Amino acid sequence: MEFDFERMSPTDCFTFLTSTVVPRPIALITTTSPTGACNAAPYTFFSIAGIDPPVVTVTVLPTPDGQMKDTGRNILATGEFVVNLVSEDLAEAMNITCIDAPQDVDELVLAGLEAGPSIKVRPPRIVASPVSLECRIHSSVPLSPNQVLIVGRIVQAHVADRFVISPREPLLDTPAFRLIGGMHGARWYTRTNDLFEMERPTWANWKVQR
Ligand SMILES: Cc1cc2nc3c(=O)[nH]c(=O)nc-3n(C[C@H](O)[C@H](O)[C@H](O)COP(=O)(O)O)c2cc1C
Numbered sequence: 143m144e145f146d147f148e149r150m151s152p153t154d155c156f157t158f159l160t161s162t163v164v165p166r167p168i169a170l171i172t173t174t175s176p177t178g179a180c181n182a183a184p185y186t187f188f189s190i191a192g193i194d195p196p197v198v199t200v201t202v203l204p205t206p207d208g209q210m211k212d213t214g215r216n217i218l219a220t221g222e223f224v225v226n227l228v229s230e231d232l233a234e235a236m237n238i239t240c241i242d243a244p245q246d247v248d249e250l251v252l253a254g255l256e257a258g259p260s261i262k263v264r265p266p267r268i269v270a271s272p273v274s275l276e277c278r279i280h281s282s283v284p285l286s287p288n289q290v291l292i293v294g295r296i297v298q299a300h301v302a303d304r305f306v307i308s309p310r311e312p313l314l315d316t317p318a319f320r321l322i323g324g325m326h327g328a329r330w331y332t333r334t335n336d337l338f339e340m341e342r343p344t345w346a347n348w349k350v351q352r
Pocket of ligand 1: 214
């Protein structure tokens with residue numbers, strides 16, 4: 143079956159894309175408002191997107207009534223945010239932070255998540271997150287009214303000590319993060335502990351073996 147994206151509604155595009163592009167890493171994003179109020183919310187329209195400069199991308203979709211979400215508003219106003227990656231034991235708290243609370247509600251408090259100071263940006267990191275990436279805005283692309291693609295330059299990263307095998311390479315114990323990913327629909331998630339390994343082919347070996 144074919145799907146004509148030029149004729150599909152944004153809602154249908156959302157359903158199709160979130161049903162097919164899986165699993166998606168979850169960025170639990172902390173921001174602060176210009177007055178210093180803390181905000182947290184999960185985003186899976188999220189990826190790493192470059193290494194020089196090192197950047198992440200996040201797309202803030204409009205609210206159901208077409209408004210800009212607090213995360214987008216805060217990032218555009220302050221230029222700063224922190225991406226906190228989500229492990230299995232943070233799943234329920236992460237889910238609480240997606241609540242459509244009024245602007246002045248601190249979702250970290252609501253979800254019982256401890257905030258710790260960041261090194262280079264004002265928004266706090268989430269202490270229980272295995273990895274936090276402090277970001278300053280690199281650029282932003284307005285996609286439609288109140289929908290914005292944000293490119294964030296990573297300026298500092300925090301990794302909980304127990305996951306660092308060697309800081310020099312850096313070599314990290316990725317499976318031990320026990321990160322979760324977003325799946326289809328609004329409720330489905332996946333664990334990341336069903337791994338398999340493959341060597342990448344090189345042309346030199348390929349020619350010898352065939
Ligand atoms: C796992 C998960 C992933 C989400 N991903 C996104 C996303 O990529 N973009 C988006 O606009 N909303 C996303 N949402 C919904 C927002 O988290 C939700 O609208 C939240 O209330 C926004 O909060 P804010 O206004 O404090 O930014 C996601 C929700 C969940 C639970």
